[in-house]
Amino acid sequence: MTVCLEKQVFEKEVLGLRDLRNSISEVFSKAINDFEEVITGNAKKGGETVSILATRELVQILSAYRFNTEISFDDATNQYELSLNEIKIYASGETKEETLQIFMDLLMDNVMDFFDNLELYMRIPEMKKLYPYYLKIKHCNTFEELATVLNLDEIF
Numbered sequence: 001m002t003v004c005l006e007k008q009v010f011e012k013e014v015l016g017l018r019d020l021r022n023s024i025s026e027v028f029s030k031a032i033n034d035f036e037e038v039i040t041g042n043a044k045k046g047g048e049t050v051s052i053l054a055t056r057e058l059v060q061i062l063s064a065y066r067f068n069t070e071i072s073f074d075d076a077t078n079q080y081e082l083s084l085n086e087i088k089i090y091a092s093g094e095t096k097e098e099t100l101q102i103f104m105d106l107l108m109d110n111v112m113d114f115f116d117n118l119e120l121y122m123r124i125p126e127m128k129k130l131y132p133y134y135l136k137i138k139h140c141n142t143f144e145e146l147a148t149v150l151n152l153d154e155i156f
Contacts, residue, residue, distance in 0.1 A: 014049055035054065037053050068084075069083070070082070079094055087110065100156065115134070
């Protein structure tokens with residue numbers, strides 16, 4: 001009984017690339033309408049595989065990654081400091097608005113750099129851990145949505 005259950009739970013069906021090409025509409029339907037993860041790759045050679053997952057399901061998975069953006073005022077420098085520790089972005093400015101603008105510029109530069117150099121960063125263990133956070137940011141559609149994701153709307 002246990003062997004049978006193990007097989008059902010742990011055995012993954014890998015859709016070959018030829019089958020994927022021939023049934024791409026059905027694969028998308030399974031992922032989007034039936035909430036299935038479809039695994040595809042070179043089934044005969046047992047190589048690397050790719051998972052096809054509905055974007056809304058990926059966004060749901062990414063919701064487990066939370067940002068704890070903090071703002072403080074440093075009396076010594078007479079400046080506001082805004083920090084996003086999860087991906088190590090820090091900004092400071094004389095006003096909250098200036099600090100936020102500097103922070104957003106740094107954040108956008110960081111996100112662009114991360115995805116422009118993704119192949120490199122995914123080979124560095126400490127940077128690879130940041131991938132879900134950057135992916136969550138990348139999935140935002142507006143600055144308002146990004147502000148909510150980063151909890152900036154609670155700060156400002």
